[in-house]
Each structure stands twice: as structure tokens, then as C-alpha cells.
Amino acid sequence: MLAKHKVAGSTPVTRSILPRKFQGPAFSTTGTAVSRELMFATSNHHKFAEVRAILGDRGIPVAMRAMALREIQADTLEEIAAEKVREARRLVDGPVIVEDTGLFIDELRGFPGPYSAYVFRTVGNPGILRLLEDAADRRATFKSVFAYGDAGGSVKCFGAEAPGTMALTCRGEGWGYDPIFVPDNASGRTYGELGDDKNRLSHRRAALEKLARWVQVGHR
Numbered sequence: 001m002l003a004k005h006k007v008a009g010s011t012p013v014t015r016s017i018l019p020r021k022f023q024g025p026a027f028s029t030t031g032t033a034v035s036r037e038l039m040f041a042t043s044n045h046h047k048f049a050e051v052r053a054i055l056g057d058r059g060i061p062v063a064m065r066a067m068a069l070r071e072i073q074a075d076t077l078e079e080i081a082a083e084k085v086r087e088a089r090r091l092v093d094g095p096v097i098v099e100d101t102g103l104f105i106d107e108l109r110g111f112p113g114p115y116s117a118y119v120f121r122t123v124g125n126p127g128i129l130r131l132l133e134d135a136a137d138r139r140a141t142f143k144s145v146f147a148y149g150d151a152g153g154s155v156k157c158f159g160a161e162a163p164g165t166m167a168l169t170c171r172g173e174g175w176g177y178d179p180i181f182v183p184d185n186a187s188g189r190t191y192g193e194l195g196d197d198k199n200r201l202s203h204r205r206a207a208l209e210k211l212a213r214w215v216q217v218g219h220r
């Protein structure tokens with residue numbers, strides 16, 4: 001399989017790239033190391049903070065396993081997430097979740113989509129805005145797919161999306177594409193201008209609602 005846009009291989013991320021409070025093999029919402037939390041394998045501590053807050057609201061504690069998982073080249077986030085979780089399962093004892101996210105811009109025929117991490121690392125938000133300078137159509141969709149890998153090796157995916165538009169300039173704080181994505185249901189504010197409200201209406205929230213329901217009914 002081809003490595004997509006990030007570090008190939010299964011080496012856990014060097015812990016020093018993460019803020020101290022996000023380091024370590026596993027930590028709980030209370031800071032106590034416990035083993036019954038849902039393990040989230042990711043290299044992105046912003047993502048982890050959102051997942052912890054959203055699932056925490058649903059009574060599901062989450063711990064971060066900091067690792068850069070290989071992302072295969074594929075057309076769909078589901079395929080990428082499923083492969084990521086298989087790799088994570090080889091490195092983590094017990095069930096684990098991963099997420100793959102993509103920003104799909106209509107004017108660019110869905111680009112960057114599955115290449116969103118690579119594009120963010122290379123041209124970033126200024127590069128995306130430049131590509132859209134003369135765009136007649138600024139519609140876009142932020143998509144999130146979580147994959148849950150159980151101890152037996154099976155994988156289940158939970159996906160959702162947030163429709164919206166691309167801002168004309170960077171607005172607000174946040175991380176990643178937050179300053180340039182305006183979700184439909186937020187009175188014209190970018191994710192970056194929403195602060196904690198992002199977690200009420202984001203693509204990630206919608207996908208995690210599905211995952212949470214499934215976890216809470218005993219994986220049926």
C-alpha cells in the first residue's frame with residue numbers, strides 16, 4: 001500500500017511534540033491513568049481535546065494514545081480510517097478508535113478531501129484561499145469518519161458531515177482549517193470564531209453521536 005501524506009510506519013510519535021498534559025500512554029479526563037477508557041489513537045491533540053469533550057458529555061471517558069498512523073492513499077475517508085485503526089490495533093492492547101477527516105471543496109471537485117492533512121501542511125489556509133480567489137462556488141463539506149477496532153479485529157465506521165462555505169479570509173482562532181470553514185448552522189461564523197460552540201455542531205460531533213449511541217447500546 002502506498003503511504004499517503006504523513007509519516008509512514010507505525011512508530012509512535014515522539015512524545016515531545018505534544019504538550020505535556022497530552023503526553024503519556026494513556027490518561028483520563030481526570031488525569032488518572034485508567035484502563036477502561038476508550039482509547040483514541042491520534043497525533044493531533046486538538047482533535048483529542050474535542051473528542052474528549054464531546055464523548056465526555058455522553059459519559060464516555062477517552063484516553064489519547066499519541067501516534068502518527070500511516071494513512072493509505074484511498075478515495076474515501078472510510079477506507080483510510082479503517083486501515084488506520086487496523087494499524088493502531090497492532091500497537092494498542094484492546095479496542096481503539098481513530099478518526100480521519102477531510103475538507104471537500106465543491107469548486108475544487110472535492111479537493112483536498114482525503115489529502116487534507118498534506119495540503120494543510122504544505123500550502124495551508126492561505127494556499128486554499130488563493131485557489132478559491134475567483135471561485136463562483138464556495139460551498140464545501142467537512143467530513144469525519146471514526147473507525148472503532150475491537151480486540152477481535154473487526155472494524156466499524158461512523159461517519160458524518162457538516163455542510164458549509166469557505167470564508168473569504170481567515171477569521172477567528174481554532175486550529176487546522178477552522179478559520180476558513182463556515183458551517184451552515186452558525187450564523188456566518190467560522191469554526192474558528194465559534195470557540196467551544198464548535199463542538200455542538202461540528203462534523204466531528206455528528207460522527208461521535210453515532211459512535212456514542214453504538215457504544216452505549218453495547219455495540220449492536
Ligand code: ITT
Pocket residue numbers: 006041042043044047067068069099100101102103116117118120121175176177178191202204
Ligand atoms: P490524526 O493523527 O488523527 O490522523 P491529523 O491531524 O493528521 O490527525 P486528519 O488526517 O484527520 O488528522 O486531518 C486532516 C486535516 O484536516 C489536518 O490538517 C487537520 O488539521 C485538519 N482538520 C481535521 N479536523 C479539523 C477540524 O475539526 N477543524 C479544522 N481542521 C481540521
